[in-house]
Amino acid sequence: MDLGLRDSTAVVVGGGGGMGLASARCLAEDGARVAVIGRTRQALDRAAADLRDRGSPDAVGLIADTVDQGQVERAFAEISDRWGGQLNILINAVGPTVRGTFDELSDADWRQAVDEGAMGMVHCVRAALPLLRAAEWARIVNFSAHSTQRQSTILPAYTAAKAMVTSISKNLSLLLAPDEILVNVVSPGSVASEALRGWAASVGVDGDDPYALMRAIDEHFGHPAHLPRAGLPSEVGPVVAFLASRRNSYMTGANVNVDGGSDFT
Template sequence: MDLGLRDATAVVVGGGRGMGLAAAHCFADDGARVAVIGRTRQVLDDAVAQLRERGSPDAVGLVADCADDTAVQQAFAEIAQRWGGELNILVNAVGPTVRGTFDELSDADWRQAVDEGAMGMVRCVRAALPLLRAAGWARIVNFSAHSTQRQSVILPAYTAAKAMVTSISKNLSLLLAADEIMVNIVSPGSIASEALVGWADSVGVDGNDPYALMAAIDEHFGHPAHLPRAGLPTEIGPVVAFLASRRNSYMTGANINVDGGSDFT
């Protein structure tokens, strides 16, 4: 399906790998101009090479740590200069790296989780808003997580930060409705990300086998999906691309679970 993204401008924060890169691939496949923002130059360079091959010849990778507001502002200033001060799509796919049970986490751990998982998104939206408002149409898609609805004892800080993302996104959808800028949330379930595959390997499971991975999730966490396998990053990208496109003409403030089936809405 043509999503109407040819020559649209899209920024994917955390677009160098995983689910963010899968979304960036979809934008490039549809002919959009794509920028990916991340912390590691080599990762971004590899992503940009893929995006150019897939249909975004002027794709660009910008190094910025989303914990640094100055760096974020500079990245979006460069985007404004490249694209004439307008931006159609902003995707925030960065998540916190903090893990540990409640009694293992320090104040510094909680602050890090909120800074990485929620405030990074806040900084990027704040920097992008003038560009989004200047465009003829605009969409924002923010990544939350299914753990906000199905708790895990090793993810309290991660989950709290993602719950902030959900709440702030819903508030933004209300604020920006007058501008007809649609803001939606994607909550991935058990997706075979680098982190989850690495965890599976650490417990002796082949993390690259989505069926084995889901069986391990069931055994260790009691959180199986209805489907008998874990999801793939490539199964998240098309959902993000639709929400970010002009084809999505009347959805805003929605939280979309992409989780292989669950008992929550």
Template sequence: MDLGLANATAAVVGGSRGMGLATARCLAEDGARVAVIGRTQAVLDSAVEDLTGRGSPDAVGLAVDIGDAEQVTTAFAELGERWGGELNVLINTVGPGAAGNFEQLSDEQWLQSVEDGVLGMVRCVRTALPLLRKAEWARIVNFSAHSTQRQSVMLPAYTAAKSMLTSVSKNLSLLLAKDEILVNVVSPGSIASESLVGWAKSVDVDGNDPYALMQAIDKHFGHPAHMPRAGLPEEIGPVAAFLASRRNSYMTGANINVDGGSDFT
């Protein structure tokens, strides 16, 4: 499907790996000019080479700590200069959080979960809004998590932060509807991301085997999907890319589950 992204400008925060990179690849394959934002320049450079090879003109990687408001401002100012002061798409995929049950987590871990899971997105959206408003059309897609609807006792801080992100996104969809800037949320289930594969290794499970990974998730977190395997990052990318595209012309304020089947309500 032609998503109408040819020559559109798109920034993917956390786009140098995992679900962020999978999403950036979908945008690139449709001809968007993609900026990936992350912490490590070498990883960003590799992603840019990949995206350029997939058809993204003017792909760029920006090393940014989104916990630093000044760095965020500088990055989007650079994109504004590069792309004529306009931005069509902003996708926020970052948001790790501390694992541990309620009694194990410190105040610092709770605060860091909010910083990582919510405030980074807030800074990016706030800074990008003038560029988004100037564009002929614009979309925002934020990544939440299935645990906001299906709790795990080992993820209270992470889940609380993602719940805040979902709520803020809903509020943004209301605020920006008059500008016809559509704001939606993707809630991945158990996806074989780099972090989840790394966790699997720590419990002696081959995280690259999606069936073994789902069994480990069931054992340790009680979050089995209806399907017997974990999902893959490339199964998230097309969903986020559609929400970010001109093809999505009337969906806003939605929270889309991509989870392999669950008991969500």
């Protein structure tokens, strides 16, 4: 399907790997000009080279820690200079790194989770809004998580931050509706991300086997999907790309589960 992205401009925050990179690849393959933002130069350089090979000839990777508003503003100023002060697509795929049960978490852990998981998104949307409003059409897609609807005892801070993302995104969809800027959320389920594969290795499971990974998730967390396997980042990317595209012309304020099937709504 032609998503209508030829020569559009897109920023993927957290696009150096995982589901962010999978989303950026879909945009590049449809002809979008893509910039990825992250904290690791090596990963960004690899991602930008990959995106250029896939159809985004001027793809670029920009360093910024989204917790730092100043770094975010500098990255978006560079994007504005590159693309004439306009931006069609903003995707926020960064999540908090904090893990631990309620009893284990310190105040600093909670603040870190909110800063990484929610305030980073706020900083990026704030910096991007003038560029999005200047464009002929614009979309925002933010990553939440299925744990906001199906709790895990080792993820209370992570989940709280992602719930903030969902709530703020819903509010933004209302705020930006008069500008016809569509704002949606994607909530991935058990997807074989680098973090999840790392956890699998720590419990003696092959994280590259999506069936073994789902069995381990069921055993340790009681969170099986209807499908008998974990998802792949490449299965999330096309959903994000559609929400970010001109083909999505009337969906806003939605929270889209990409989870292999579950009982929550």
